[in-house]
Amino acid sequence: MYPKWASKQRFHVGGSPRFECKNDTVLTVDKWGYYHCDLRHPVSVFKDGNTVVNLEQSGPVYFVSGDPDHCKNGQRLKVEVITPHRSPPQPYMDASPAPVPFSRAGLFSIVQKLVFLYVFVIAVSVNI
Numbered sequence: 001m002y003p004k005w006a007s008k009q010r011f012h013v014g015g016s017p018r019f020e021c022k023n024d025t026v027l028t029v030d031k032w033g034y035y036h037c038d039l040r041h042p043v044s045v046f047k048d049g050n051t052v053v054n055l056e057q058s059g060p061v062y063f064v065s066g067d068p069d070h071c072k073n074g075q076r077l078k079v080e081v082i083t084p085h086r087s088p089p090q091p092y093m094d095a096s097p098a099p100v101p102f103s104r105a106g107l108f109s110i111v112q113k114l115v116f117l118y119v120f121v122i123a124v125s126v127n128i
Contacts, residue, residue, distance in 0.1 A: 011079045013058055019051040024075075025066030026051050034062035034078060037071035055081045 011017065019026045027033075027042040045066070046053070055061065058081050065075035 011055055011061075011081045012084050013055055013081055014084075015055045015081070016052050017055070017079070019046065019053070019063070020049065021051075021065070022049050024049075024070065026053075027064050027066050028053070029062050029064055031060070031062060034064060034076060037064060037068055037076070039064065039066065039068055039071065055079075057081065058083045 026046040027039060028044040029039065029042050032038060033041065044053075047066075053061075053063075061079050061081055063077040063079070064071045067075075
C-alpha cells in the first residue's frame with residue numbers, strides 16, 4: 001500500500017513529510033534495515049506520534065514502523081528524494097547585431113568607394 005502511494009509522489013530536497021501515528025514510532029533506517037525490518041541500528045527515531053521529517057539531501061530515505069511486526073506487515077515506506085530542477089542559465093545574448101560577412105560584391109563596393117575617394121582627393125589637390 002505505502003510503496004505504491006510513494007511511487008506516485010514527488011519528494012524534493014527541502015520537503016517535510018508528516019507522519020501521524022499514535023501508539024507507534026517512526027524510524028529512518030538504512031537499506032538493509034528497510035528490506036529486512038532490522039530495527040537494531042536506526043538512523044533516526046521519532047516517538048511523538050506527529051513527526052515532521054526534513055528531507056535534506058537527494059537519494060532514497062527509508063522509513064519503517066518501530067514495531068517489527070508492523071514493519072513486516074508492510075508499515076514501511078521508501079521515498080526517493082530529488083533535487084528540484086533549476087532552469088539552466090540562459091545563454092548570453094549580445095544586443096549588438098552580428099557582423100555582416102564580406103562577400104565579393106561587398107568587397108568590390110568598398111574598393112570602388114576607396115578608388116573614388118582617391119581620385120577625388122587627387123583631383124582636388126591638382127586644382128588647388
